[in-house]
Structure formats: structure tokens, C-alpha cells
Amino acid sequence: MKLRTKFSLLIAVLVVFLLLITTVVLFVFEKSSLIKEISQKQIVMVGNLGKVSRDCLMRKDFIFLINYLKTIKGSDEIVSFALFTDERNKVLAHTDPEFIRETLTDEFSQRAFESDTIILRNFQTKTGEKIIEYAAPVKFASDRIGTARIGFSTDIIDSNISSALSDVRKRILTAGILSFAVGLLVIFLISASIVKPVRLLTRGAELIGEGKLDTKINLKTGDEFALLAEKFNWMSAKLKELDEMKRDFTSSVTHELRSPLGAIETYINKMLDGGEDGFRETGVSDLFIMKNNAARLARFIDDLLDAAKIESGRMEVDAEFFKLLPVVGDLAEFFTPQAAKKDVEIAVHITRNLPAVYADKERVRQVFINLISNALKFTPSGGKITVSASFKKPSDFVNILVKDTGEGIPAQDLKYIFDKFRQVKGGKQSVKGTGLGLFIVKSIVELSGGSIKVESVVGKGTQFNLTLPVKKR
Structure with missing residues (x-):
């Protein structure tokens, strides 16, 4: 299966999943909103009934109250019954005339009369109808004068909610289908924008594998x-x-x-x-x-x-204390005939009282052989090679300089100078070599506990700065 197909399927599954989650959340939210709206409507209705009942009771106008109860029931199908009871829980008005003048003795009636707020209960009638009843205390000044009560059919409420939610489901489904279609289009465009760079990179890797090392990939996507x-x-x-x-x-x-x-x-x-x-x-x-x-x-x-x-990490150093002057002096004498042929001077500035260094004597000799021979390669006739050393307390290292007046090394090449197989090249001449000398020099110095740096200016020369310890590590 291609990457584009896999990516498209993955995004499609994610889109479907998100649509399902969104649908469920919207459905639950809509249902909760409908239930809350109906509940608030019921509270308002029973509250209004309480106000009308109080006014009618003050005017002794029970006919108006009965007609108002009938209006409540007739105006909304969810109303199953409505009534008003006095302070003795005697029914003064009811949507069903049979209950007028009947005294209610159940616990809910007494609790509703004594309550300071609207209360409710759920029950089932003898005919099997499920009812949720709201009851509001009716007061005149601070006196309790009765209770306004309205019963709502739970079955009709549930039916109305189901009908409303059915419409919601249809709207959500329509929106979901449109969103999915748009999502598929977006998926196609996104997958195309992702697959194209992958194909370019794949083709580039193939060309590299074929030996075309000049291959370049030009992507300006900014990602x-x-x-x-x-x-x-x-x-x-x-x-x-x-x-x-x-x-x-x-x-x-x-x-x-x-x-x-x-x-x-x-x-x-x-x-x-x-x-x-x-x-x-x-x-x-x-x-x-x-x-x-x-x-x-x-x-x-x-x-x-x-x-x-x-x-491989297997190079070992056999460290000992030794003086630098005899080692460097012998090497200067060894290279003098070669230097004389090129008319190059080799100068050594190392005092006899310089502290002994603690390193591998033969390896240090190898370091100076490489540095001096390199300097000879690139120092023109009339030039000079200088090897000097100094020590200042409280330092634990001797500072060594190997300096020449050769052609110098370009600044951009200095950071690669100690890399393996890198060859030191002057500005005007090319000298054959393995490119291992300075790599070995740096490794020996660091294994001895010292350090090495290089400074160079084209046309003026090169200087290697070394340090070697004077104490055991």
C-alpha cells in the first residue's frame, strides 16, 4: 500500500472519528438543552399559576381560576392536570371537576404547602401515565394561603424531545456528510503536498546510490x-x-x-x-x-x-618525565640538512631550566617530526621555522609553539586541519601526503593530557600551540 493511500486512510478514519465524537457531543448537548428549556418552562408555568391563584383567591373569583386552569391544559399538550389547594390542602380549582373540594392528605401535598420554594415529584397514575408534578407555595404577605400545582406528562415530554432530537440528528448528519466530503478533498490536497517531497527525497537517495553525488534537492516548503x-x-x-x-x-x-x-x-x-x-x-x-x-x-x-x-581506541602512551630540549634539539639537527637545501632556518628557543614534561617521549618525538616536516614542506626559500617553549606558575602545563613563515592555511580550512585524510595545502603549491600526520599529532597530544590549536594567516605563516603536562595525571 502506498504512503499516500495509508495517509489518506488514516486521516479519513480520524475525520470519521471526530465527526462521530462531535455528533455525540452535539446530540447530548442538544438533549440537555431541551430538557433544561422544558424544565424552566414548567417552573414559569407553575409560578404564574401561583400568582393568578393568589389574585383570584383575594377576589373570590374561582370561576376565572378554573377557566385559567383549563386554558393552561388546553394550550400545551404536555400538561396533564392543574389545580389549586387552600391552606388545608382542599382543592378549590382543578382541571378535572371531580377533584374539586377534595382534601389531599398525601405527604407531597403537605410538604408542598410548607415549602418555601417550588418542589417536584415523579409518579405514575392509575391509568399508567407517568407524571412529573411541580408545586409552588402561594403566599399573601407572609401568610401561606395555598399551593399551585401542575402535572406534566413525562411520556409526551419524552416524545417531544425525541422528535426534536430526530430533527437535530438529521441536521447533524447533513452537516457531517458535507464536512466529510470537504475533509476528503482536504485530505487529498494535504497528502499530495506531503507525498511530493517524499518522492523527491526518495529519488534523490536513489541518485546518490547510483553514485551521482552532485544530486541536490530543492524544496522551499518552509517546513x-x-x-x-x-x-x-x-x-x-x-x-x-x-x-x-x-x-x-x-x-x-x-x-x-x-x-x-x-x-x-x-x-x-x-x-x-x-x-x-x-x-x-x-x-x-x-x-x-x-x-x-x-x-x-x-x-x-x-x-x-x-x-x-x-x-579503535587501542593506542597506548608510555608516559615518563623528560626534558624537551634534547628531543627538539636532536630533531632540529636532523632536519637541518633538508632545511639548508631550501635555505630555511630552524631555530630552537627552549631553556635548560624548563620543567620536564610528563608524556610518552617517543610519541612526543613523533609529534615534533610531523610538525617540523610539515613546516618544511610549506616554508619557501629564505623562510624560518621556530620551536619555542615556556612555563609559568601556577600552570600545570608547558606551552609549546611551532611556528613557520610559510604560505599559511586558508581560514575556511583551519577547522578541518586535524581531520583524518585532510592534507595541509598551501596557497601556491600542492605537496603529496597521506593526510594522517596532523590527525595523529592531535591524538597523541590529547592522549598525553595536553591540547593543540592552530593559527594561520595566508601569506604570513602558521603557528601550532601545544600544551603538555608537567605533572602526572
Whole structure:
């Protein structure tokens, strides 16, 4: 069953349910209103009878009173009888002459005479007619002079109410049918407006699945579907970005593997082509070239393994107290030949009295190798790389700066700089890499209990701000 059909059926059921509830509520309300209206009418009638009875009693005009009682009964079919009794409950006027001058001795008659308000009772006559009788005390000044009473036929009242409610039911049914028809039209229009965005999103998902990552969904409905389309487009852009990163990573891995392997293969072929003489003529420099390329491969594989350990939460740090100056000094000396070839200066500003840091020494060495090698890649001839450190009490951390005068990183790329497979790219040159270095750097620093941030201005250079603890965590 299609979504549109399901939605339409659901709304139709809800509409029918609401119509039924509304019908019941209206029916009950109308019935209650009719009963209340009839009750008020009965109270008014018995009250008026009391006033007329008092006036007639004062004038001794019982003929007028009897005629008035007959008028009451004749004017409304629900009136079964009407009467007036004096202070001794003797019937002075009655719609049925047989009861005139009869003294009523029942409890209700006595209670009605003594009451200060209108009272009522329900009873059944000898003929089986159900009656609701209202009785109102009649007073002259403060003296009780009699009781006005009217009996109403419950059967006729119920019949009149049923007839009125039948008309109400017809009106409600007519209104319900019209409302249901309008509701169906509204359901059709609403379901169409809902299903259309769903179809667009479904088609968009299919296109993404087919590899068309440029797919965009344009919805301007201003509701949750528009928000969903916006998130879909964001997801599509992210997938495209990841796809590009995958291609870049594949290209980088190919380059990182091919370059050192190609160099090693070249020198091995040189040795093999020369036979025994080739082996004897192989210089130390050639062997160092092969060794360096093998080391480059080893570092690349180590980076991949470290990234996998970080992702799985299995990277461990073997923390100890050690001085930063020997570590950074050795690395500066190691990178100096490469820097000299590019005419780049490496400066270290770390005092000997700087407190020892508590971290994994080899991992920290790995951090500085990555940061300094990155700085060398993007610092042009005549530039400078500076590594400095400072400590101020009562801080528990040493502050470290690795700064270069390279091309800098665009502001929009800074927030992604530590993401896995993101490659640091300068403004004018593109350098191959795996995009794992800074990801590993950040992970090592944070596992050591420190932090790392980056600041950069295009054309002026980049600065990494690190902290490492001086106390055990």
C-alpha cells in the first residue's frame, strides 16, 4: 500500500472519528438543552399559576381560576392536570371537576404547602401515565394561603424531545456528510503536498546510490521537509567530499608507495646490471638512499597503523618525565640538512631550566617530526621555522609553539586541519601526503593530557600551540 493511500486512510478514519465524537457531543448537548428549556418552562408555568391563584383567591373569583386552569391544559399538550389547594390542602380549582373540594392528605401535598420554594415529584397514575408534578407555595404577605400545582406528562415530554432530537440528528448528519466530503478533498490536497517531497527525497537517495553525488534537492516548503532536504543536501556534499578525499588518499598512498619503491628498485637494478662489479661499485651514498626510502616506507606504514589504533581506541602512551630540549634539539639537527637545501632556518628557543614534561617521549618525538616536516614542506626559500617553549606558575602545563613563515592555511580550512585524510595545502603549491600526520599529532597530544590549536594567516605563516603536562595525571 502506498504512503499516500495509508495517509489518506488514516486521516479519513480520524475525520470519521471526530465527526462521530462531535455528533455525540452535539446530540447530548442538544438533549440537555431541551430538557433544561422544558424544565424552566414548567417552573414559569407553575409560578404564574401561583400568582393568578393568589389574585383570584383575594377576589373570590374561582370561576376565572378554573377557566385559567383549563386554558393552561388546553394550550400545551404536555400538561396533564392543574389545580389549586387552600391552606388545608382542599382543592378549590382543578382541571378535572371531580377533584374539586377534595382534601389531599398525601405527604407531597403537605410538604408542598410548607415549602418555601417550588418542589417536584415523579409518579405514575392509575391509568399508567407517568407524571412529573411541580408545586409552588402561594403566599399573601407572609401568610401561606395555598399551593399551585401542575402535572406534566413525562411520556409526551419524552416524545417531544425525541422528535426534536430526530430533527437535530438529521441536521447533524447533513452537516457531517458535507464536512466529510470537504475533509476528503482536504485530505487529498494535504497528502499530495506531503507525498511530493517524499518522492523527491526518495529519488534523490536513489541518485546518490547510483553514485551521482552532485544530486541536490530543492524544496522551499518552509517546513520539516525543507529542513530534511537541507540536511540531505548537506549529506550529499559530505559524501562528495569524502569521495574526493578517498581519491586523494588513494593517489597519495600510490605516490607514497611508488616513490620510495621506485628509488630502491632503480639502485637495485643498477647493482644487478653491473654484475659483481656493480655490487663492488655501489657507493655508501646509494645504500643510504635505499635505506632512507625504506625508512620512508616504514614511517608511512607506521602512520597507517597508528591511525588504525587511534580509531579503535587501542593506542597506548608510555608516559615518563623528560626534558624537551634534547628531543627538539636532536630533531632540529636532523632536519637541518633538508632545511639548508631550501635555505630555511630552524631555530630552537627552549631553556635548560624548563620543567620536564610528563608524556610518552617517543610519541612526543613523533609529534615534533610531523610538525617540523610539515613546516618544511610549506616554508619557501629564505623562510624560518621556530620551536619555542615556556612555563609559568601556577600552570600545570608547558606551552609549546611551532611556528613557520610559510604560505599559511586558508581560514575556511583551519577547522578541518586535524581531520583524518585532510592534507595541509598551501596557497601556491600542492605537496603529496597521506593526510594522517596532523590527525595523529592531535591524538597523541590529547592522549598525553595536553591540547593543540592552530593559527594561520595566508601569506604570513602558521603557528601550532601545544600544551603538555608537567605533572602526572
